[in-house]
Amino acid sequence: MKATNTPAPPMPASKQFFFQLGPVHEFICQARSTRDLWSGSYLVSWMTGRVILELERFTAAQGLGQMELVFPQLKEGNSPMMRWMEGTRNPSNAKAATLPTVPNRFLALVPLGFNSTHAEAVIDAVFSYSCGTPPADNPRLSEWENICQACQGWFAQQTPRLFEPRAGLPDPPALWHRQLKTFWHPTWLLWPSADDADLSESQQRELFNGTPAGRHWRADNPGHDPDFWMVRYHLALHRFQGRRQTHNFDAWLGVSGLGKDSLSGKEEAVANGEWLAQIGIGKSGKRSPLSHLFRKKDPLGAPNLVKRVWHKAYLEKSAQLGGMGLSKEVVENKRGSYFDIPSVPGVAAFPWARTVWARHRDDPFHPNSAFDRFWQAAEAIDEFLWLELPKRMEWKRESTSDWLARVDWQVFREEFWTEQINLARNERDPEWERNAQQGLDAVRQFLREEKCGAPGRYYAVLAGDGDRTGRWLSGVRPDGKLSDLTHDFHQRMSRGIAEFSALNSRLSQIVEDIEKKGPDQDYPFQGKIIYAGGEDMLAILPADQAIKCALALREAYQEVMPHPGEDARFTYSVGVAIGQIKEPLQDMVEAAREAEDRAKRHPDRNALAVTLFKRSGETIEWGCPFSHGPNNPSAALQLLEFIQTGDRFRSKLDAPTEQPPISGRFPYRLVQLLAPYQTFEARSGLGYRSEPQALTTKLREIAECEVRWAIQQQCDKLPEADQGRLLELCIACLKELEERRAPLCDFYHLFAVEAFIARQGE
Numbered sequence: 001m002k003a004t005n006t007p008a009p010p011m012p013a014s015k016q017f018f019f020q021l022g023p024v025h026e027f028i029c030q031a032r033s034t035r036d037l038w039s040g041s042y043l044v045s046w047m048t049g050r051v052i053l054e055l056e057r058f059t060a061a062q063g064l065g066q067m068e069l070v071f072p073q074l075k076e077g078n079s080p081m082m083r084w085m086e087g088t089r090n091p092s093n094a095k096a097a098t099l100p101t102v103p104n105r106f107l108a109l110v111p112l113g114f115n116s117t118h119a120e121a122v123i124d125a126v127f128s129y130s131c132g133t134p135p136a137d138n139p140r141l142s143e144w145e146n147i148c149q150a151c152q153g154w155f156a157q158q159t160p161r162l163f164e165p166r167a168g169l170p171d172p173p174a175l176w177h178r179q180l181k182t183f184w185h186p187t188w189l190l191w192p193s194a195d196d197a198d199l200s201e202s203q204q205r206e207l208f209n210g211t212p213a214g215r216h217w218r219a220d221n222p223g224h225d226p227d228f229w230m231v232r233y234h235l236a237l238h239r240f241q242g243r244r245q246t247h248n249f250d251a252w253l254g255v256s257g258l259g260k261d262s263l264s265g266k267e268e269a270v271a272n273g274e275w276l277a278q279i280g281i282g283k284s285g286k287r288s289p290l291s292h293l294f295r296k297k298d299p300l301g302a303p304n305l306v307k308r309v310w311h312k313a314y315l316e317k318s319a320q321l322g323g324m325g326l327s328k329e330v331v332e333n334k335r336g337s338y339f340d341i342p343s344v345p346g347v348a349a350f351p352w353a354r355t356v357w358a359r360h361r362d363d364p365f366h367p368n369s370a371f372d373r374f375w376q377a378a379e380a381i382d383e384f385l386w387l388e389l390p391k392r393m394e395w396k397r398e399s400t401s402d403w404l405a406r407v408d409w410q411v412f413r414e415e416f417w418t419e420q421i422n423l424a425r426n427e428r429d430p431e432w433e434r435n436a437q438q439g440l441d442a443v444r445q446f447l448r449e450e451k452c453g454a455p456g457r458y459y460a461v462l463a464g465d466g467d468r469t470g471r472w473l474s475g476v477r478p479d480g481k482l483s484d485l486t487h488d489f490h491q492r493m494s495r496g497i498a499e500f501s502a503l504n505s506r507l508s509q510i511v512e513d514i515e516k517k518g519p520d521q522d523y524p525f526q527g528k529i530i531y532a533g534g535e536d537m538l539a540i541l542p543a544d545q546a547i548k549c550a551l552a553l554r555e556a557y558q559e560v561m562p563h564p565g566e567d568a569r570f571t572y573s574v575g576v577a578i579g580q581i582k583e584p585l586q587d588m589v590e591a592a593r594e595a596e597d598r599a600k601r602h603p604d605r606n607a608l609a610v611t612l613f614k615r616s617g618e619t620i621e622w623g624c625p626f627s628h629g630p631n632n633p634s635a636a637l638q639l640l641e642f643i644q645t646g647d648r649f650r651s652k653l654d655a656p657t658e659q660p661p662i663s664g665r666f667p668y669r670l671v672q673l674l675a676p677y678q679t680f681e682a683r684s685g686l687g688y689r690s691e692p693q694a695l696t697t698k699l700r701e702i703a704e705c706e707v708r709w710a711i712q713q714q715c716d717k718l719p720e721a722d723q724g725r726l727l728e729l730c731i732a733c734l735k736e737l738e739e740r741r742a743p744l745c746d747f748y749h750l751f752a753v754e755a756f757i758a759r760q761g762e
Contacts (some may be wrong), residue, residue, distance in 0.1 A: 014068070015114060015190055016232060017055070018240040020050050020105040022185040027075055029589050030263035030304060032296055035341040037585060038100075039307045041531035041538065047184065049074075049085050050105060050143045051124045058122050065111035070490055071473070072103055072534050073498035084326065093330050095642075098338050102502045110190075119190050127184050133175040147314050148180050150322055151306050154313035158290050159180035160278035161270060162305075168258065172270050174646045175255065179267050179302035182250045189243050191236035205231050211238045213474065216482045219387035230475060230485035235475065247329050263586070267301025311339045342528050344540065345410030345581045349455030350527075351542050353409040356450060370449040374580035378411060380419065380435040412443055412455050418636060457581055458757070459545035461592040462527075464553050464574040466497070466561075467534035467605040477568050478604075489562070491669040496561040496570075497535050503556050535572070538589070543578050543757050547640065550574035550608050553625050571606035571626070573599040578757065579613035599623060608637075610752050620756075622749035628736075635732040636750055642729055643751075646719065649758055661722070666714035667751035672746045694741045700734045703744060707731075 021044060028040035059067045074082045080096035083089075094269060111468040128142040141149065152173075155162040165173045171585070191198060205225070208214040213234040217226055256269040276297045279290045293308055301306065317323020318330050318336065328336040382389050389407060409415050417440035425435035447454060468478065472493065475485035527541030527549070535557065541549055554572040575596030577588045591611050599609035602625055609623035624636035643649045649662040677699055693699070698755075707730045711723055718726070730747075735744055 005071045007592055008106065014109040015112060015120065015192060015237040017067075017108045017110045017114070018105075019048075019051055019108075020187045021051075021105070022187070024104050025593070026264075027303070027307075028538075029530070029586055030261075030307075031585050031589070032263065032298055033335070033341075033585065034344055034530070035339075036263075036304075036307060037530050037538075037540075037589065038528070039311060041493070041533075042098070042100040043307060043310065044104050045081060045531075045533055046085070046145065047126060048081075048104050048106065049102040051186070051563065052102070052108070052141075053085060054125045055110070056107060058118060058125075059111055059114060062113075062118070064118075067111070068109040070107045070109060070487075071494045071497075072106060072501070073491075073494045074102065079502070080499070084324075089325070089331065091332050092326075094326060095393075097326060099291055099529055099532055103536065113195060114190070119188055123186055123188060127186055129177070129181040131181065135539065144180070144184065146308055146322065148176075148302075150314040150317065152176065153322075154309060155305075157632065160275055162275060166272075166274050169270075169272060175258075175268055175620070176305075177468075178253060179270075180306070183303050183436075187240075187244050189236065189240040191232070191239060193657055196273050200394075201228060204228075204235060208235055211235065213238065213482065220481045220483070222646065227484050227486050227491075229487040233485065233490075234474065261301035261304055262298045263304050264301060269299035271300045273297075273299060289630050294360040298563045301454050304496060315339070316341060335648055341429050343408055343410055344459055344585065345413060345416070346456075347527055347540050348457060348459040348542055348581050349409035349412065351544060352452065352455045352512060353412070355452055356412075361693075370446045374442040374446045375400075377435070377439040381432065381439055396745075409455060412447070413437075413457075414440060414443060414454070417443060426714060456542055456544070458543035458578055459581055459588075460541045460543045460576050460578045461585075461588045462537070462539045462546055462549060462553075462574060463577050463589075463592040463596040464537040464539055464550065465533075465596060465600075466557060467571040467573055467600065469497075469535055472570070480745045481566075492562040499560040500557050501532050501534055503560065504615055514630050524587040538592075546576045546578065547610070550576060551626070553639070554606075554608075569603070573602075573605050574608050574611045576608070577613070577755075580615055583613055595621075595623075602714050610753055612756055614756065619748055620752055622753050624747065624750075625747065635729065635736040636746075639729040639733050640725075640750060640754060642726065643754055646676050648722070649754065659717075661715065661718040662726075663714040664755065665716075666710060667748075667755035669710050669714055670707065670748045670751050672704055673710060674744055678744050693735065693743060695738045695744050695747075697738065699744060701748065703734055704731055708735075 024044055024135065028037065028044065031037040031040065052074070056067050059065060081099060082091055084097035125140070129145050129148070130141075152163070163176070165171065169175070192204075205228075208226075208231040209218065211234060217230075233562045252266075253270050259272055261267045262442065263271055271294070273667050274574035276294060276299065279294055279297075289309075289312060293312075313323075315324050316327040316330075316339070318327075320327045325331065326338060326478040328334045328338060351655040353746065378389055389411070417436055420436040421433055421440065424430075424436055428538045466472075468476070471477075473490065475482050477483055520707060527539050527545065529537070531538040537553065539549070553574060556574040558570060563569070574637065575592050577595055579588055579591075591613070595609040595611045598621070599605070599607040602623070604625060606627065607623060607625045608623070610620070612620040614620065622636050625631050626637065637649065647660055649660050649666075678693060695703075708727055711718075711727055711730075715723055733750075734747055737744070
């Protein structure tokens with residue numbers, strides 16, 4: 001990024017094509033389940049990927065030349081999803097293709113002959129919607145209409161019929177088409193445009209000087225002209241940002257008197273209460289996908305209906321039936337689906353379940369064992385369950401580990417069986433209730449005999465993002481100065497982001513992959529990645545793995561990104577929300593995003609922020625920077641690592657009754673001792689209010705004395721050397737907080753968060 005006097009190689013004649021797709025965050029976050037969350041992310045990635053492929057196809061078909069994708073870099077295996085969309089399909093990349101890795105925006109270089117009419121044709125080929133009746137001069141349906149038509153056909157095959165007229169909704173197909181036709185908001189810009197095609201390099205430089213970026217450049221680099229790539233990029237970006245602020249507005253043609261989509265609150269519900277009430281349950285509806293996909297009976301509009309079912313209606317269908325063939329039946333000639341998404345309770349229970357699985361990995365199946373009795377109880381109620389249990393023909397009866405590797409782990413939660421009992425009572429089915437009670441008794445017996453505690457009840461949503469990525473792409477350094485920007489740097493930065501996106505798929509192991517690993521293999525974070533487009537990431541993890549995953553993400557990001565110079569570096573910020581499995585997923589995703597914003601408000605960004613929702617209703621916020629300088633890790637994270645290492649504080653999953661060396665009362669004692677020093681009474685116009693007190697030298701010395709006493713009283717089982725090291729790390733953390741003028745609660749909340757995760761809220 002540093003200015004250089006070496007003449008740049010001549011740039012090939014081309015135009016810049018900017019593209020961005022919306023809506024994104026609000027659509028993705030409209031989620032009842034992990035499947036909804038993943039499906040919205042995958043659909044946004046899929047549609048953006050289709051624009052890229054259509055742009056590439058169009059320029060080649062028209063004989064204009066080749067298109068070059070500047071950002072993101074999706075070649076060289078960095079995106080299995082794109083490989084599948086391009087037609088490179090094989091079993092080795094089929095599962096990896098279900099990870100959404102295409103961002104909702106891109107920058108491409110297109111040939112000079114490519115014009116705005118061509119760009120509109122590309123956009124129409126992906127997003128146009130003719131309500132099922134394409135014009136005679138262009139009978140080809142767009143990608144969006146292909147998806148929607150596949151979903152409409154899938155619903156037509158189900159019972160009850162979604163598109164049959166019903167009371168208060170006389171014409172469901174018309175409502176369906178109206179909502180889908182105006183759903184997407186693609187924004188694009190071509191530079192130079194037709195009006196600017198004859199601008200010379202000197203004229204473009206003159207235009208650049210009049211932009212905010214041009215004025216910034218002259219202030220930082222007087223007497224030095226920027227690389228012409230920078231001039232072109234900033235001119236295009238300046239106009240694209242203006243285009244985004246003045247995008248097309250389509251008036252919302254709502255229908256009065258109809259119920260709304262329960263997740264978006266905007267669209268009228270095509271799947272309303274009357275239709276949802278007809279979906280069968282129990283024996284009558286077990287084989288209908290509707291009974292599983294709509295078990296929560298949420299009224300939904302057309303966009304969220306597509307999001308709910310398009311994996312079955314379009315992605316899994318073979319090409320002969322108008323789909324993509326991304327299914328085990330098509331690719332591997334096996335039963336099952338690549339789109340098995342673990343539930344929130346299943347993700348929370350996975351660390352516990354891994355311990356159980358390891359115990360039974362090489363054990364033969366023993367009749368009348370605790371597992372056998374539990375399995376028989378589960379099989380008796382299988383036809384009534386909303387989730388699918390592994391069928392007898394799909395697992396080897398010689399070993400229990402095969403069944404354990406396939407099942408959703410929430411079946412080992414007592415609350416799951418209690419819910420089934422209550423549901424049976426509501427349906428007035430004595431046989432179902434009796435079988436569910438036997439299942440509850442069996443799982444309790446299983447947990448007692450296994451002696452491994454109970455499955456975890458808390459999960460985490462993690463949101464990560466590279467710091468100042470847009471500013472880096474624009475040439476703005478962390479110190480605010482604008483430095484020379486070259487095509488080469490854009491390419492190197494884009495390759496780094498692509499490598500990081502590909503690396504994410506290996507940082508999080510999918511739950512169903514457990515069977516493929518040996519007993520000594522590690523399972524890094526045991527969660528499910530929801531989105532990994534570019535440097536942006538969203539994942540659901542067990543609560544006790546979230547902070548470790550955040551550290552690994554930040555380290556991986558800095559490893560793959562190009563080194564911009566000795567006085568600057570790429571950094572990464574992560575927000576984590578931790579809550580009970582009953583916490584609404586929409587709220588948890590929003591809390592993770594807010595925590596990420598809180599991390600980015602740190603003076604140097606490069607930070608971690610955690611929000612913990614306790615079952616009592618209390619909310620705890622904690623955070624810290626990842627480091628202070630290139631080789632100076634945060635004292636808070638060093639302290640946290642010491643506590644988590646060697647089972648010093650967390651109980652072993654295979655020995656839950658064994659007390660660790662650091663007493664479980666230690667964090668609570670620290671909070672009790674230090675919390676009174678946290679706030680002071682400040683006078684305001686309305687009287688007095690409590691405000692957090694910044695850590696001063698005097699307050700730090702008092703806190704050190706309290707910490708020393710708490711360690712002596714609550715950590716007596718810890719070896720003396722470890723006690724000394726714990727005190728040393730606590731003092732270093734307090735000094736670091738004093739330097740930052742941070743509040744004292746940032747110290748003891750670290751222990752409160754760790755204690756809560758270690759005890760899983762108990």
